[in-house]
Each structure stands twice: as C-alpha cells, then as structure tokens.
Amino acid sequence: MPRPRTSETAERIRAAALELIAEKGVQQASLREIAERVGITKPALYYHFASREELLRGLVQPLVDDVEELLARLESAPSHDAREMLGAYFDVTYRHRAITKMVMQDPSVLAHLDLAAVVDGWRRRIQALLFGPAPTLAQQTRATVAVGGLGDCTVMFTDAPFDELRRATLDAACATLGR
Amino acid sequence: MPRPRTSETAERIRAAALELIAEKGVQQASLREIAERVGITKPALYYHFASREELLRGLVQPLVDDVEELLARLESAPSHDAREMLGAYFDVTYRHRAITKMVMQDPSVLAHLDLAAVVDGWRRRIQALLFGPAPTLAQQTRATVAVGGLGDCTVMFTDAPFDELRRATLDAACATLGR
DNA sequence: GTCTATAGGCTGATAGAC
DNA sequence: GTCTATCAGCCTATAGAC
Numbered sequence: 001m002p003r004p005r006t007s008e009t010a011e012r013i014r015a016a017a018l019e020l021i022a023e024k025g026v027q028q029a030s031l032r033e034i035a036e037r038v039g040i041t042k043p044a045l046y047y048h049f050a051s052r053e054e055l056l057r058g059l060v061q062p063l064v065d066d067v068e069e070l071l072a073r074l075e076s077a078p079s080h081d082a083r084e085m086l087g088a089y090f091d092v093t094y095r096h097r098a099i100t101k102m103v104m105q106d107p108s109v110l111a112h113l114d115l116a117a118v119v120d121g122w123r124r125r126i127q128a129l130l131f132g133p134a135p136t137l138a139q140q141t142r143a144t145v146a147v148g149g150l151g152d153c154t155v156m157f158t159d160a161p162f163d164e165l166r167r168a169t170l171d172a173a174c175a176t177l178g179r
Numbered sequence: 180m181p182r183p184r185t186s187e188t189a190e191r192i193r194a195a196a197l198e199l200i201a202e203k204g205v206q207q208a209s210l211r212e213i214a215e216r217v218g219i220t221k222p223a224l225y226y227h228f229a230s231r232e233e234l235l236r237g238l239v240q241p242l243v244d245d246v247e248e249l250l251a252r253l254e255s256a257p258s259h260d261a262r263e264m265l266g267a268y269f270d271v272t273y274r275h276r277a278i279t280k281m282v283m284q285d286p287s288v289l290a291h292l293d294l295a296a297v298v299d300g301w302r303r304r305i306q307a308l309l310f311g312p313a314p315t316l317a318q319q320t321r322a323t324v325a326v327g328g329l330g331d332c333t334v335m336f337t338d339a340p341f342d343e344l345r346r347a348t349l350d351a352a353c354a355t356l357g358r
Numbered sequence: 359g360t361c362t363a364t365a366g367g368c369t370g371a372t373a374g375a376c
Numbered sequence: 377g378t379c380t381a382t383c384a385g386c387c388t389a390t391a392g393a394c
Contacts, residue, residue, distance in 0.1 A: 009359080025285075025287040027207075027287075028287070030386080030388090031387080032386085032388095040359090040361090041361065042388090043361075043391095044359065048359090052387095052388065052389090105286055106204075106284075106285050106286075107284055108203075108204035108285065137336065137347050138350060140347075141347040141348050141350070141351045142354070144331050144335060145324060145331065145351040146324070146355075148328060148331045149325075149355070152323050157316065157323075160316055167317075169324075172320045172321040172325075172355055173355075175354055175355050176324060176325075176355040178354050209369065209370085211368085219378065220378070220379065221371090222371085222372080222378075222379070223378050225371070225372080226377055226378075227377090230370080231370065361392100362391105362392095362394105363390105363391085363392090363393105364389105364390085365389085366387100366388095366389090367386105367388090368385105368388100369384100369387085370386100371382105371384090371385105372381105372384105373380105373381085374379100375379080376377105
C-alpha cells in the first residue's frame with residue numbers, strides 16, 4: 001500500500017472548504033465552519049495549513065498551473081484554430097469548475113492571493129493568440145465576450161451534459177469571434 | 180433655492196462607499212473606512228442609514244429600477260430587434276457602471292440583498308425576449324455569453340470612448356447571437 | 359494530530375452627551 | 377448631526393496539554 005503523497009485530512013479540509021465556498025462565497029467561508037464540516041476543531045486546521053491564505057492558495061493552484069501549461073503549449077505551437085484553443089480552455093475551466101466558480105463569483109480573491117496580475121496576463125496572452133500582439137478595441141471586446149462566456153457557461157449550466165454544453169458554449173464563443 | 184430632496188451628507192457617504200467598493204470589493208469596504216473617507220465617524224453614518232445593508236441597497240436600487248423598467252418596456256412592445264434590445268441594456272449597465280462593476284466583481288452581494296432571484300429572473304426574461312419562452316441549451320448559452328459580455332465590457336474597458344465601446348461591444352454580442 | 363483556552367483585532371451596531 | 381465610549385460577536389492565529 002503506497003504512502004499517500006498528501007495527508008488525507010488535508011484533502012478532506014480542501015474538499016470541505018471548496019464545498020462551503022461554493023455555497024457561501026470565499027469571504028463568508030470561515031475556518032470555523034470549514035473545521036466544523038470536517039469534524040475537527042479550528043486549531044487542528046493549522047496543523048495542516050499554515051494560514052487561511054495558504055489553504056486558499058492550494059485550492060486555486062491546480063487551476064493556475066493548468067492554465068499556465070495550456071497557454072505555454074498554445075504559444076509554442078505556431079498555427080492555431082480558434083475553436084481548438086477555446087475548446088482546450090473550456091476543458092481546463094470545466095475540469096476545475098468548482099474553483100472556476102469560486103473565482104468567478106468573487107474575483108477579489110485573486111487580488112488577495114497576488115494573482116490579479118497573473119490572470120490579467122492570461123487575458124492579454126489569449127487575445128494575442130486570437131488576434132496578434134496589438135488587438136483593436138473591437139477585437140478585445142470579442143475576445144473578452146468569448147472567453148468570459150466560456151467561464152460563465154461552465155459555472156452556470158452545471159446540470160447540462162458535458163458534451164452538449166461544450167458544443168453549445170464553443171458554438172457561441174466562436175460565433176462571437178466571427179469564425 | 181430648492182431644498183435638496185436627499186441629504187448632501189448621505190450623498191457623500193454613498194459616493195465614498197461606491198469609491199471604496201470599487202477599490203476593494205464590497206465585503207472589504209467597512210463602515211469605518213467609508214466614514215473615514217467622508218471625514219466623519221462611524222456612528223454618524225447611522226444617522227443617515229439604518230444599517231450597512233440599507234446603505235448597500237440604496238446603492239444598487241437605481242440599477243435595479245432601471246433594468247426593471249427597461250425589461251417591462253421591452254416586454255410590452257411586441258416586435259424587437261436584438262441589437263436594439265442589447266443596446267438599451269448596455270446603456271443601462273453603462274450609466275450605472277460603478278454599481279455594475281460592484282455587482283459583477285462580487286455577485287454574492289445580490290444574494291445578501293435578496294436580489295438573487297430578481298437577477299435570475301432578468302436572465303430568463305432576456306432569454307425569452309431573444310429566443311422565446313423555452314430556449315434550447317444552445318440558445319441559452321448564446322444569450323448568456325452575449326449578455327454577460329455586455330456587462331464585462333462595460334466594466335473592463337473603462338478608458339475607451341463611449342461610442343466606440345458601445346459599437347464594439349454590440350458587434351460582439353450580436354455576433355454571438357448569430358444576428 | 360487533535361484538543362482546550364485564549365490573545366488580539368476587526369466588525370456592525372447602540373447609548374447618550376453636546 | 378456628529379461626537380466619545382462601548383458592546384457583543386465574529387474572525388485569524390497561537391500556546392501548550394495530551
């Protein structure tokens with residue numbers, strides 16, 4: 001039996017935190033309530049996480065890593081199909097949709113984790129992938145509507161089957177880009 | 180000289196609150212900081228507003244009223260052009276863009292003000308105006324991307340000239356709808 | 359690893375003087 | 377209308393026993 005790479009309790013804490021955040025929002029999810037849901041006391045959390053900020057950072061990191069990896073991959077390949085790129089982006093946000101929901105429902109958490117600049121960079125890099133390094137305002141708005149829409153649909157239509165949602169969302173986003 | 184219909188201090192409080200909320204988010208804008216910015220003490224706020232919730236409600240209400248009025252007007256007129264409807268919606272969000280930004284940066288404030296159901300109703304009513312009473316998932320995603328995009332662009336491109344932004348945003352939203 | 363107990367600070371809100 | 381003083385309640389975080 002392999003030794004678990006991460007503590008099981010830490011994993012349960014993360015899961016409870018994500019649950020509670022989905023229900024009440026980031027700011028409203030206190031360590032007391034998270035601990036209660038796990039069935040331990042608040043100080044016990046501090047054995048697994050140095051601070052509330054570290055816990056949140058650990059929740060967001062997998063999404064951040066995957067988006068960074070995706071963008072690096074897209075930027076290294078010279079030719080792109082817009083639908084392929086947006087599809088890959090949709091898949092990432094969908095895979096991490098609990099975190100995506102958390103970030104979209106309260107973007108201020110990003111600033112608190114010093115990730116505002118990172119996410120702002122994502123927007124510019126995606127615009128560059130779609131329209132080159134100096135997009136016009138018309139192109140910026142289209143990229144904003146398309147990419148923002150991917151996230152919106154990911155977190156809004158949680159009951160729809162994945163394949164159907166993916167197709168419908170990408171159809172809408174590609175129509176926005178005029179492709 | 181006409182007596183002012185609303186207290187001047189109350190107006191300064193509202194302005195300071197909106198400023199601070201734009202900078203730090205709703206949850207992070209405390210009454211203490213708002214009072215500080217106005218140049219009065221915290222208890223003095225309570226002479227003008229019964230509670231923090233009442234202050235927030237007063238900020239959001241003008242946007243709520245204008246959207247309700249717009250939707251009622253659109254629903255009462257039998258024939259519609261999509262670009263006209265979206266344009267009218269854009270104008271409302273732009274006119275109240277400080278509040279729009281606040282709501283989009285932290286939608287949970289709506290739930291706290293018991294407005295979540297109201298705003299959810301807006302989404303359904305707009306979808307009905309665009310696609311009839313029972314839109315398919317494909318139509319729902321297109322409406323979501325288009326309408327969400329209007330709000331996103333309103334708060335994101337604050338430096339762009341109004342006319343140019345309006346045209347670019349509506350072009351993108353109408354392309355999303357396939358019109 | 360988890361507990362009890364507690365420190366220290368911030369919050370929204372109130373009482374009562376001026 | 378605004379102030380000082382204060383309250384109760386919540387928060388994050390730590391100390392130290394087991």
